[in-house]
Amino acid sequence: MTKLxxxxxxxxxxxxxxSSIERLWQIENELKQSQQITMDSGILIVDDGSVDQTWPIIEQLHQKQPAISGLRFSRNFGHQAALLAGLTTAVWDADVMITIDADLQDDPEKIPAMIEQYQAGCEIVYGVRSDRQTDSWFKRNTAELFYGLMHKMGVTMIPDSADFRLLSNRAVHALLKYSERGLFLRGLVPQLGFQTGRVEYRRTPRLAGKTKYSLKKMVGLALNGITSLTSIPLRLIFWLGMLACMLAIGMGIFTLTVHLLGKTMQGWSSLMLSLWFIGGVQLMSIGVIGEYLSKVLVEVKHRPRFIVDQHLK
Incomplete structure (x- = not known):
């Protein structure tokens, strides 16, 4: 049988x-009773440096049920680091791992279907949203824009799939060979290959609390994904520079023609427009290059991607 x-x-x-862990534990118990997973399967909660009562709750859950274990970071390292820490810890003991956020907006009732696809031969099973009706207009359209942009830049991603997924032991070992600090698992996992499957579900609103993914964090994650997985923006700088040069040449020809025809022009508007355009291109180009250089700086330092303060086994 499979250890989950x-x-x-x-x-x-x-x-x-x-309430979320109780629901997940119930689902695991049903899988155990149907002999789809082993009796020593469990749940690993990774506390990403919480400042509320999250860790005490994890300790209480562990005391009641030792199969519910916990990791506590020394500080907040981010959602992607928490996922990686959980996978790094579980890979030495589990046959298959499923990642799911604590708010359970992703449907945990699809976990048995994921296990079935794994047992049918899939090494990776993605949870894919069937629609985005629960999202705001802004979030829905920016998500579609992001996935479309990544596709046009040659990045393989699963549209409408976040971090609710199943990974086999072999897939996790392959994933851990990627050593970059700027983690974007949604883009890295599809690069692994292996046989994949998917289950569709409808996302539900949070039962309580507020989302921890602010607009700033979502934009940061998107930028991290782009700069981690493709160098297309650097090439776009070159073509943008070529466009600016062509416009400058065209403006020069136009100005010379007007001068030869004996017509005088004030020229202030065209001059200022050119200055603003060239200045904007230069500043944007420096910003894109700086973003890539900052990633190189972080990578060459080889700082730890997370630090574990406590581990409840």
Missing amino acids: MIIVPAYNEQEVLQ
Whole structure:
């Protein structure tokens, strides 16, 4: 049989954590009773430096049921680092790992279907949203824009799939060979290959608490994904520079023609437009290059991707 470990990253989730883990534990028990997973399967909760009662709740859950274990970071390292820490810990003991957020907006009732696809031969099973009706207009359209942009830049991603997924032991070992600090698992996992499957579900609103993914964090994650997985923006700088040069040449020809025809022009508007355009291109180009250089700086320092303060086994 299959030993399953459900990995739950949590950051300030005191409002929902208790009920979420109870629901996941019930699902695991049903899988155990149907002999789809082993009796020693469990749940691993990764506390990403919470400042509320998240860790005490994890300790209480562990005391009641030792199969519910916990990792506590020394500080907040981010959602992607929490997922990686859970996978790194579980891979030495579990046959298959499923990652799911603590708010359970992703449907945990699809976990048995994921296990079935794994047992049918899939090494990776993605949870894919069937629609985005629960999202705001802004979030829905920016998500579509992001996935479309990544596709045009040659990045393989699963549209409408976040971090609710199943990974086999072999797939996790392959994933851990990627050593970059700027983690974007949604882009890295599809690069692994292996046989894949998917289950569709409808996302539900949070039962309590507030989302921990602010607009700033979502934009940061998107930028991290782009700069981690493709160098297309650097090439775009070259073509943008070529366009600016062509416009400058065209403006020069136009100005010379007007001069030869004996017509005088004030020229202030065209001059200022050119200055603003060239200045904007230069500043944007420097910003893109700086973004890539900052990633190189972080990578060459080889700092730890996370630091574990406590581990409840």
